[in-house]
Amino acid sequence: MDFDLTGEHVLFQKAIRNFAQKEIAPLVDEAEETNVFPKQLFKKMGALGYLCPRYPLELGGGDGDKIMDCIMAEELNRVNAGIAASLMVQSGLSTQPIYRFGSEEQKEKFLVPAIKGEKIAAFALTEPDAGSDAASIKTRALKDGDHYVLNGTKIFTTNGPICDFATVAAYTDPSKRGEGINLFIVEKGTPGFSASRKLDKVGNRSIETGELVFEDCRVPAKNMIGEKEGGGFDMIADTLISGRITYGGRCTGTAQAAYDLTVQYAKERIQFGKPIVAFQATRFKLAEMAMNIDIMRSYTYRVAWMYDQGKNVRKESSMVKLFASETLQKILSDSMQIHGGYGYMMEYPIQRYWRDGRLFTITEGTSEVQRLIIASETLR
Numbered sequence: 001m002d003f004d005l006t007g008e009h010v011l012f013q014k015a016i017r018n019f020a021q022k023e024i025a026p027l028v029d030e031a032e033e034t035n036v037f038p039k040q041l042f043k044k045m046g047a048l049g050y051l052c053p054r055y056p057l058e059l060g061g062g063d064g065d066k067i068m069d070c071i072m073a074e075e076l077n078r079v080n081a082g083i084a085a086s087l088m089v090q091s092g093l094s095t096q097p098i099y100r101f102g103s104e105e106q107k108e109k110f111l112v113p114a115i116k117g118e119k120i121a122a123f124a125l126t127e128p129d130a131g132s133d134a135a136s137i138k139t140r141a142l143k144d145g146d147h148y149v150l151n152g153t154k155i156f157t158t159n160g161p162i163c164d165f166a167t168v169a170a171y172t173d174p175s176k177r178g179e180g181i182n183l184f185i186v187e188k189g190t191p192g193f194s195a196s197r198k199l200d201k202v203g204n205r206s207i208e209t210g211e212l213v214f215e216d217c218r219v220p221a222k223n224m225i226g227e228k229e230g231g232g233f234d235m236i237a238d239t240l241i242s243g244r245i246t247y248g249g250r251c252t253g254t255a256q257a258a259y260d261l262t263v264q265y266a267k268e269r270i271q272f273g274k275p276i277v278a279f280q281a282t283r284f285k286l287a288e289m290a291m292n293i294d295i296m297r298s299y300t301y302r303v304a305w306m307y308d309q310g311k312n313v314r315k316e317s318s319m320v321k322l323f324a325s326e327t328l329q330k331i332l333s334d335s336m337q338i339h340g341g342y343g344y345m346m347e348y349p350i351q352r353y354w355r356d357g358r359l360f361t362i363t364e365g366t367s368e369v370q371r372l373i374i375a376s377e378t379l380r
């Protein structure tokens with residue numbers, strides 16, 4: 001058993017940390033304020049092979065593994081959760097179905113440009129009336145010659161307003177609940193496809209999140225992922241399992257940033273003639289945070305390693321997501337508490353991590369959904 005990162009992992013971690021500090025950190029304030037994503041990052045990171053570190057070199061990726069995905073998520077989230085989320089959708093949710101199940105033509109036309117940062121991708125599953133109950137989506141794809149005609153509305157789509165293409169879930173056969181779903185690649189500019197609304201969020205304000213509308217939108221049949229009708233739900237499950245492991249890295253990065261800010265503040269803030277870090281109540285909170293961050297990181301790496309070994313991690317990926325996102329809530333709450341009244345002021349950066357991290361028990365499967373999955377896997 002070897003718990004160390006490899007030399008390659010450590011080099012990647014240093015490189016991405018350095019990149020995040022130098023190239024992303026200076027863009028955060030403006031992106032948060034304007035709710036406009038700094039799109040130049042896609043091409044910049046793609047050219048360096050940082051955008052999709054896990055995909056093979058011949059497709060333009062970094063030839064890395066799942067652990068690298070998690071390292072990237074952690075480092076990007078330390079700097080900014082919103083920017084990280086947008087880039088994570090590109091390296092995971094929207095492109096993994098094409099990578100795993102797409103045709104050579106789809107890989108060449110959509111995956112390679114996405115890996116290089118030349119095309120921005122989105123993943124559209126959730127609908128106004130179908131969130132946790134994803135099998136209840138209503139978007140319909142009806143075959144018409146060598147096209148499918150899509151009708152429906154998607155909500156909360158990360159990168160929706162800025163995407164060049166979206167990987168969209170729709171029913172080809174609504175009589176088969178879940179089973180009758182397929183994924184389609186829909187290009188921006190296709191008549192009948194519009195990003196209709198940019199949503200105003202409490203946190204993660206640097207991501208552009210939107211509503212997508214499909215009105216008699218004719219999509220070439222060759223843009224359907226997979227060779228036959230049906231089976232899209234399994235592709236979505238495959239994608240979400242991977243995404244939930246990455247989520248461990250996201251939560252760890254946000255937790256680490258909150259901890260670092262809090263330690264610094266606790267050393268500087270003087271009350272009763274001493275820095276508040278000298279009080280046992282503060283020290284105990286910080287000690288518990290440090291312990292939990294270490295567990296979050298270690299468990300994330302363990303499950304990422306299992307994934308890289310080709311093991312079935314349906315249960316463990318939900319455990320990572322549930323544990324890391326719920327533990328993060330306590331860490332963020334304690335960080336705010338230690339910051340006192342100043343923490344509640346917009347000029348102190350801790351409030352942004354607190355707002356951003358609140359999302360993490362909700363997206364890519366709520367905590368309740370993760371509990372349902374873990375229970376179904378363990379209580380047979």
Ligand SMILES: Cc1cc2nc3c(=O)[nH]c(=O)nc-3n(C[C@H](O)[C@H](O)[C@H](O)COP(=O)(O)OP(=O)(O)OC[C@H]3O[C@@H](n4cnc5c(N)ncnc54)[C@H](O)[C@@H]3O)c2cc1C
Pocket residue numbers: 089123124125126130131132133155156157158159201204209359362363364365366367368369
């Ligand atoms: C900022 C943001 C970005 C997002 N990005 C994307 C994206 O890029 N693509 C995409 O497709 N989606 C995206 N989503 C959607 C996200 O995945 C959903 O919000 C999430 O799956 C929950 O669905 P819901 O919001 O409809 O909540 P609901 O499903 O309505 O759930 C509401 C509450 O009920 C609970 N609940 C529901 N069913 C059960 C049950 N059976 N047992 C116990 N409790 C239950 C939930 O856990 C939750 O607490 C995003 C959402 C946000 C907010």
